[in-house]
Amino acid sequence: MLAVEMKDITKTFGTVKANQHVHFCLEEGEIHALLGENGAGKTTLMRILYGLYKADSGEIFVNGQKVDIHSPKEAIAAGIGMVTQHFTLVPTLTVAENIVLGYTDGITVSQKDIEKKVAEASEKYGILVDPSAYVKDLSVGERQRVEILKALYRNARILIMDEPTAVLVPQEVDVLFESLLRLVKAGLSVIFISHKLIEVMAVCDRITVLRDGVVTSTVKKSETTQVELAKMMVGRETFGVTRQGTRQTGKTIYELSGITLEGKHGRRILNDVSFSVSEGEILGIAGVSGNGQGELTEVLTGLMAPSQGSIKLMGKEITHLTPGQISEAGVGRTPQDRHQGIVGDLSVAENLALENLPVYTKNGMLDRKKIIQDAQQKIEEFQIKASPNDRLRTLSGGNMQKVVLARALSRKPKVLIASQPTRGLDVGATEYVRKRLLEERDRGTAVVLLSEDLDEVLALSDRIAVIYEGCIKGIVPANEATPEKIGLLMAGAC
Amino acid sequence: MIKLKLERTPAPMWSKALIPIVAVVVTFIITSVLIILADANPFTAYYNFIVVPLSSKFSALEVLVKATPLIFTGLAVTFAFASGYYNIGAEGQLYAGAVAAAWVGATFTNLPAIAAVPLELVLGFLAGMLWALIPALLKIRLKVDEVVTTLLMNSVIMYFISALLNGPWRDPETGWPKSPEFFEAARFAQLIPKSRLHIGFIIAMVLVLIVYVVLKKTPLGLQMRAVGASKVGAQFAGINVNRTMLIAALVSGGIAGLAGVSEIAGIHYHLISELSGSYGYTGIIVATLGGLNPIGSTIAALFIGLIDTGSQTVSRVLGVPVYLGDVVQSTLLLVTLGMLLLQNYRIKRQ
Numbered sequence A: 001m002l003a004v005e006m007k008d009i010t011k012t013f014g015t016v017k018a019n020q021h022v023h024f025c026l027e028e029g030e031i032h033a034l035l036g037e038n039g040a041g042k043t044t045l046m047r048i049l050y051g052l053y054k055a056d057s058g059e060i061f062v063n064g065q066k067v068d069i070h071s072p073k074e075a076i077a078a079g080i081g082m083v084t085q086h087f088t089l090v091p092t093l094t095v096a097e098n099i100v101l102g103y104t105d106g107i108t109v110s111q112k113d114i115e116k117k118v119a120e121a122s123e124k125y126g127i128l129v130d131p132s133a134y135v136k137d138l139s140v141g142e143r144q145r146v147e148i149l150k151a152l153y154r155n156a157r158i159l160i161m162d163e164p165t166a167v168l169v170p171q172e173v174d175v176l177f178e179s180l181l182r183l184v185k186a187g188l189s190v191i192f193i194s195h196k197l198i199e200v201m202a203v204c205d206r207i208t209v210l211r212d213g214v215v216t217s218t219v220k221k222s223e224t225t226q227v228e229l230a231k232m233m234v235g236r237e238t239f240g241v242t243r244q245g246t247r248q249t250g251k252t253i254y255e256l257s258g259i260t261l262e263g264k265h266g267r268r269i270l271n272d273v274s275f276s277v278s279e280g281e282i283l284g285i286a287g288v289s290g291n292g293q294g295e296l297t298e299v300l301t302g303l304m305a306p307s308q309g310s311i312k313l314m315g316k317e318i319t320h321l322t323p324g325q326i327s328e329a330g331v332g333r334t335p336q337d338r339h340q341g342i343v344g345d346l347s348v349a350e351n352l353a354l355e356n357l358p359v360y361t362k363n364g365m366l367d368r369k370k371i372i373q374d375a376q377q378k379i380e381e382f383q384i385k386a387s388p389n390d391r392l393r394t395l396s397g398g399n400m401q402k403v404v405l406a407r408a409l410s411r412k413p414k415v416l417i418a419s420q421p422t423r424g425l426d427v428g429a430t431e432y433v434r435k436r437l438l439e440e441r442d443r444g445t446a447v448v449l450l451s452e453d454l455d456e457v458l459a460l461s462d463r464i465a466v467i468y469e470g471c472i473k474g475i476v477p478a479n480e481a482t483p484e485k486i487g488l489l490m491a492g493a494c
Numbered sequence B: 001m002i003k004l005k006l007e008r009t010p011a012p013m014w015s016k017a018l019i020p021i022v023a024v025v026v027t028f029i030i031t032s033v034l035i036i037l038a039d040a041n042p043f044t045a046y047y048n049f050i051v052v053p054l055s056s057k058f059s060a061l062e063v064l065v066k067a068t069p070l071i072f073t074g075l076a077v078t079f080a081f082a083s084g085y086y087n088i089g090a091e092g093q094l095y096a097g098a099v100a101a102a103w104v105g106a107t108f109t110n111l112p113a114i115a116a117v118p119l120e121l122v123l124g125f126l127a128g129m130l131w132a133l134i135p136a137l138l139k140i141r142l143k144v145d146e147v148v149t150t151l152l153m154n155s156v157i158m159y160f161i162s163a164l165l166n167g168p169w170r171d172p173e174t175g176w177p178k179s180p181e182f183f184e185a186a187r188f189a190q191l192i193p194k195s196r197l198h199i200g201f202i203i204a205m206v207l208v209l210i211v212y213v214v215l216k217k218t219p220l221g222l223q224m225r226a227v228g229a230s231k232v233g234a235q236f237a238g239i240n241v242n243r244t245m246l247i248a249a250l251v252s253g254g255i256a257g258l259a260g261v262s263e264i265a266g267i268h269y270h271l272i273s274e275l276s277g278s279y280g281y282t283g284i285i286v287a288t289l290g291g292l293n294p295i296g297s298t299i300a301a302l303f304i305g306l307i308d309t310g311s312q313t314v315s316r317v318l319g320v321p322v323y324l325g326d327v328v329q330s331t332l333l334l335v336t337l338g339m340l341l342l343q344n345y346r347i348k349r350q
Helices: A042-049 A072-077 A095-100 A111-125 A140-153 A170-185 A197-203 A226-234 A293-301 A323-329 A348-360 A368-381 A397-409 A427-443 A454-460 A483-490 B013-037 B042-055 B057-082 B090-107 B113-142 B146-166 B199-217 B219-229 B231-236 B241-268 B279-289 B294-318 B324-342
Strands: A002-013 A016-027 A031-035 A057-062 A065-067 A080-083 A158-162 A189-194 A206-211 A214-220 A252-262 A268-278 A282-286 A308-313 A331-333 A415-419 A446-450 A463-468 A471-477 B004-008 B345-349
Touching: A002 A042, A002 A189, A016 A031, A016 A042, A016 A189, A016 A206, A016 A214, A031 A042, A031 A170, A031 A197, A031 A226, A042 A158, A042 A189, A072 A080, A080 A140, A095 A111, A095 A140, A111 A140, A140 A158, A140 A170, A170 A189, A170 A197, A189 A197, A197 A226, A206 A226, A214 A226, A226 A483, A252 A293, A252 A446, A268 A293, A268 A308, A268 A446, A268 A471, A282 A427, A282 A454, A282 A483, A293 A331, A293 A415, A293 A446, A323 A331, A323 A348, A331 A397, A348 A368, A348 A397, A348 B219, A368 A397, A397 A415, A397 A427, A415 A427, A427 A446, A427 A454, A446 A454, A454 A483, A463 A483, A471 A483, B013 B042, B013 B324, B042 B057, B042 B294, B042 B324, B057 B090, B057 B199, B057 B219, B057 B241, B057 B279, B057 B294, B090 B113, B090 B146, B090 B241, B090 B279, B113 B146, B113 B241, B199 B219, B199 B241, B199 B294, B219 B231, B219 B241, B231 B241, B241 B279, B279 B294, B279 B324, B294 B324
Parallel strands: A031 A189, A031 A206, A080 A158, A158 A189, A282 A446, A282 A463, A331 A415, A415 A446
Antiparallel strands: A002 A016, A002 A057, A057 A065, A206 A214, A252 A268, A252 A308, A463 A471, B004 B345
């Protein structure tokens, strides 16, 4: 019998087709993986099932019955529970209080009663929690168990896990998998959203692969391999950009060695990241989002200090410098989120000047004329659609990104950190930004390109490093890089 | 049934310019209910609030007298808020400045005015800075919320002053809790004979200009505005966010200290625990109404000074409580803040 059947689901956001005619079946008592890159439509599909989104068209059946789910409340009533990446627990309440929250009868709550009930549930499902502990004192893994138990306590028979391992340390992952296997043995059905091939192969019975909102295939684990899955996940029929063979690059000027960043509970967000970049070279860093690119950007741009390791620019240590000093040393920086790099309430001209104020100071006063003049010149050079006195907040994403890039390049940097430089931009702006990056490379700049867009990395880079769970999984020269090879590394296959 | 939805869209420029005028009108409509409850005619009341104080030279000058401390505290708050440092402690810093001035005014009896007055100003500024220092350090070193600490420091100084006035500075003859009288040369000169207007007003006006130039024309001002608008963006651009906030906090405290100097040396001539009519807190209203712009906050200070003076007239002529002035001020602030927020939203039919 099918626990869930989603038929012909289509969902669009504006012009983006998040799900197109998606068919998805979950059998009773199985762990079913939803595999795909960022933006493939996995989470959208599950949010539809959980009543957070409404599908434009299509039908949903739960246990053979056609259902119309408008809210999570109705999903819970239909026996569906969802554990998201961001937990929805109240830190200052106890585990038991969190679990029964909104699911109590009567007016009064007896602490003893609920703790007993939660302890019983914990035993019944084999999910170990301490009912009287405060959630704020728990580790991430323990909090996740509370979330799972919360869903089960509400009589969920179908459990949706949205990238459950993203926040866990390896030991916790093992515990999670044991729990999931025990639950399906007891008759539950689990949907496991992931982009990690190893995990999918370790724990799931069947796998549905989504790509660009379309189901590529549904396969049994026993009938597939990691390589085949990677191909289904990232496979591209055509490839737009042709490459001009190997390029001659200059001497190495930017070197990272052993950069490690520890997060909460000793989890290593970045783990021994080492690479080097030469003059006139673009090093692309590919990876599925949330594998440490954001933190790596913050370390490279000086917003965050690494726990260990060093960064050297032309042999000079720049690891623990402030953002201002790093910029002065010759590193042009763009942030992963362009809003992080700008001050929206200041004007375009002021933002462009902000990084290099001494140049724009005359007799202790701001040299307004020079600020405006230089801004005017940058606006022309970078084709920014704005005037110098416009507040930056009012610009489109593409124009904002051009301002960020213009400022990063204004001091003729030796190294350029470009993080997600084209995310969310339209085709024209994307092309322009990519063209500028290539021009910078030709000028002799060492470019570090961090991007979640694999096509972009493949099209622009001379070498490609793949980051996975905070580690560099491998560095591949461009002429040896294929989408399949990189895709396999991105999904953590060995 | 018609379904409505709220949509967020940026406000057009003209709506910003209209806010002060519309806010005053709305405030008057709301507060007229209270005036009617007090058995008075709202129109007569507002005539007395707004027009009567300006109709005689004496009361018009009194408006400036009332506005003077508010210009100082408004500038103090503007300076801090513009950098994203929420200094709620102008009241305490004002008293710190007043204590310093009271010490000068009672101690150096031989100094000529040309030395005594600048000394009061410098020490008052430093005292205000000193009082602002602890919360500022807590903020940048330990990330302790400055709203709480600056506010608490206000109570601390009131106890300190109470101890001073009931201890070493108690008037030896009358036994009143007030500090010794300022000697003649330490007092601010009157600007116009027979009025209370003193050079503190001129100092305030000069300060308006200085703060305006610093905020809008210097690199420091640009850094402050950047930090105030987006700490992350400012940090990314290489600005030392903590240093900028520290400067803003200390200068803000210093300016608030000058408000205390001006009040004690210009009006009271001795320290009492009721020196400030909550000028430090009203400074927050003034700065906010003025859109964190030195010129705007000065206009707001003058307007509040007008309502302050007017509320005396209103209560004398119509017999309504003098507190009505406070109600009008507070309502004006709420209405203005509400409009600043709501101008970014449109109600649309779904």
